Amino acid sequence: MTLADAIAAQAPLVQRLLDGVAEIGRDPPGITRDAFGPGENRARALIAAAGAALGLAASTDAGANLTLRWEGTDSAAKPILIGSHLDSVVQGGNFDGAAGVIAGLGAVAALQAAGRRPRAPIEVLALRCEEAVWFGLGLIGSRCLLARLPPGALELTHARTGRTLAQSIEDCGGDAAALRAGRPLRDPASLGAYLEVHIEQAPQLVEAEAPVAICLANPGNVRHPFIRITGADAHTGLPHRFRRDAALAGADLALELEKLWLAEEAEGRPMAVTIGRFHTPFGHHSLTMVSGGFEMSLDLRAYDPAHLAALEARLGEIVRMVAQRRRVEIALGERSAAAPGPMHPEIIAGLEAAAVRCGLPAPRLNSPGSHDANNFAASGVPTGMLLIRNRNGSHNPDEAMETADLMAAIHVLADYLAV
Structure with missing residues (x-):
């Protein structure tokens, strides 16, 4: 046969x-x-x-x-x-x-x-x-x-x-x-x-x-399954300059990471950013409250070890920038990685x-x-x-x-x- x-x-x-x-x-x-x-x-x-x-x-x-x-x-x-x-x-x-x-x-x-x-x-x-x-x-x-x-x-x-x-x-x-x-x-x-x-x-x-x-x-990856953002709960009518809005900080972080992704691919360096969990705290969030808490997950991946390390360093810079801009604390939490x-x-x-x-x-x-x-x-x-x-x-x-x-x-x- x-x-x-x-x-x-x-x-x-x-x-x-x-x-x-x-x-x-x-x-x-x-x-x-x-x-x-x-x-x-x-x-x-x-x-x-x-x-x-x-x-x-x-x-x-x-x-x-x-x-x-x-x-x-x-x-x-x-x-x-x-x-x-x-x-x-x-x-x-x-x-x-x-x-x-x-x-x-x-x-x-x-x-x-x-x-x-x-x-x-x-x-x-x-x-x-x-x-x-x-x-x-x-x-x-x-x-x-x-x-x-x-x-x-x-x-x-x-x-x-x-x-x-x-x-x-x-x-x-x-x-x-x-x-x-x-x-x-x-x-x-x-x-x-x-x-x-x-x-x-x-x-x-x-x-x-x-x-x-x-x-x-x-690709290898760096993963943070439980990123926690801490700001301050507040009334819905609070003016913008007084807010420490964790939800907007989460959105800000996500958009900054997408900017990074698009810039890297434009330079011919393939990578990917994935945000799987993205939410205010269950059981505590409300229509009439500025959320002082936010949680999300992140999967960051690339094909070259040096590129992945450089992206992780950029992640740290972006986190610090968003935290300062939004006046919140951002804890990346647990980390896992695959080569x-x-x-x-x-x-x-x-x-x-x-x-x-x-x-x-x-x-x-x-x-x-x-x-x-x-x-x-x-x-x-x-x-x-x-x-x-x-x-x-x-x-x-x-x-x-x-x-x-x-x-x-x-x-x-x-x-x-x-x-």
């Missing part, structure tokens, strides 16, 4: 798994697979069962990540890891993360059907809790694997259960004590490569009329060559999103990514990946692995 025929033969398996994780996460109008909860756990069990049917050896590490291993012809060779995540945001879409785990299984199944056993072992990873919505910190599975958890992370609490990250990991078969030791669960030097397949989070591939792209880099993830040049070239052999157009694109690939790249593991066309972005119920486009990505991935 040719590899192309073997790929085509895996379409029913791939569709069954896509439908399975959708049913597990069903939460109208979208999908919710809660990290370290029933949604992620049931999806993990579905993937584990599919791996067992392919003869893959399953293991769970101290971070409760699932690894499904297929031995190569040379057991001493460094393994090639194919990974992504199974959790989702609340009422998001079905494909963000899950499509990448399923792609790994689809590629292994196709190689087996075609009788093409690679030299190096292949490991399909279902990494825990990639989405930051659950603990205010993202990429947790890969952070655990590579000893990149920030100080205090194991004491963060789950948005739904209230249990700490340490308790949540142990509830799912992990070992928080091993994580506290601060040593990588896998030595990065022992890993041959990390590959990730992920839906694109912007409509660039729709524009390009291509089913798949070769990722050049993922930018440049893809490895040799893997980029190898995936491009595979796409050519498959007869597929595969433009080079930056990904708008940070992914587990960032942590592998930052740890020195050669890293590559394929992006799949997705019409309506991600983190919403309308994610619109076509299974045929996922199959195209699986074809490129399997061809790359078979060389």
Whole structure:
């Protein structure tokens, strides 16, 4: 059987798994697979069962990540890891993360059907809790694997259960004590490569009329989930010169950050600013009161470490300027960060060559999103990514990946692995 025929033969398996994780996460109008909860756990069990049917050896590490291993012809060779995540945001879409785990299984199944056993072992990873919505910190599975958890992370609490990250990991078969030791669960030097397949989070591939792209880099980010602005409550009629209006200070801060964003992009330095939470205090705000309190969140991202550091310095300057202008206090509060993830040049070239052999157009694109690939790249593991066309972005119920486009990505991935 040719590899192309073997790929085509895996379409029913791939569709069954896509439908399975959708049913597990069903939460109208979208999908919710809660990290370290029933949604992620049931999806993990579905993937584990599919791996067992392919003869893959399953293991769970101290971070409760699932690894499904297929031995190569040379057991001493460094393994090639194919990974992504199974959790989702609340009422998001079905494909963000899950499509990448399923792609790994689809590629292994196709190689087996075609009788093409690679030299190096292949490991399909279902990494825990990639989405930051659950603990205010993202990429947790890969952070655990590579000893990149920030100080205090194991004491963060789950948005739904209230249990700490340490308790949540142990509830799912992990070992928080091993994580506290601060040593990588896998030595990065022992890993041959990390590959990730992920839906694109912007409509660039729709524009390009291509089913798949070769990722050049993922942005790193600096996040402040709980920025607090403190002014003074006052009567609605208070003249402007006397006000310490926290709500207007929040608006001011947001607009200054947008000015920064537009100026940077005009100079050819891609970045992004996202404000997800933006509100006066619930239970205290009023139609007839100047609000002395305001809360917001901030995600600041860029593709180059030096650029991201410079943007964070500018953030500090903007905060000081707005605080002085509005006569308020602005506390940025908790901070988390993810390093930018440049893809490895040799893997980029190898995936491009595979796409050519498959007869597929595969433009080079930056990904708008940070992914587990960032942590592998930052740890020195050669890293590559394929992006799949997705019409309506991600983190919403309308994610619109076509299974045929996922199959195209699986074809490129399997061809790359078979060389």
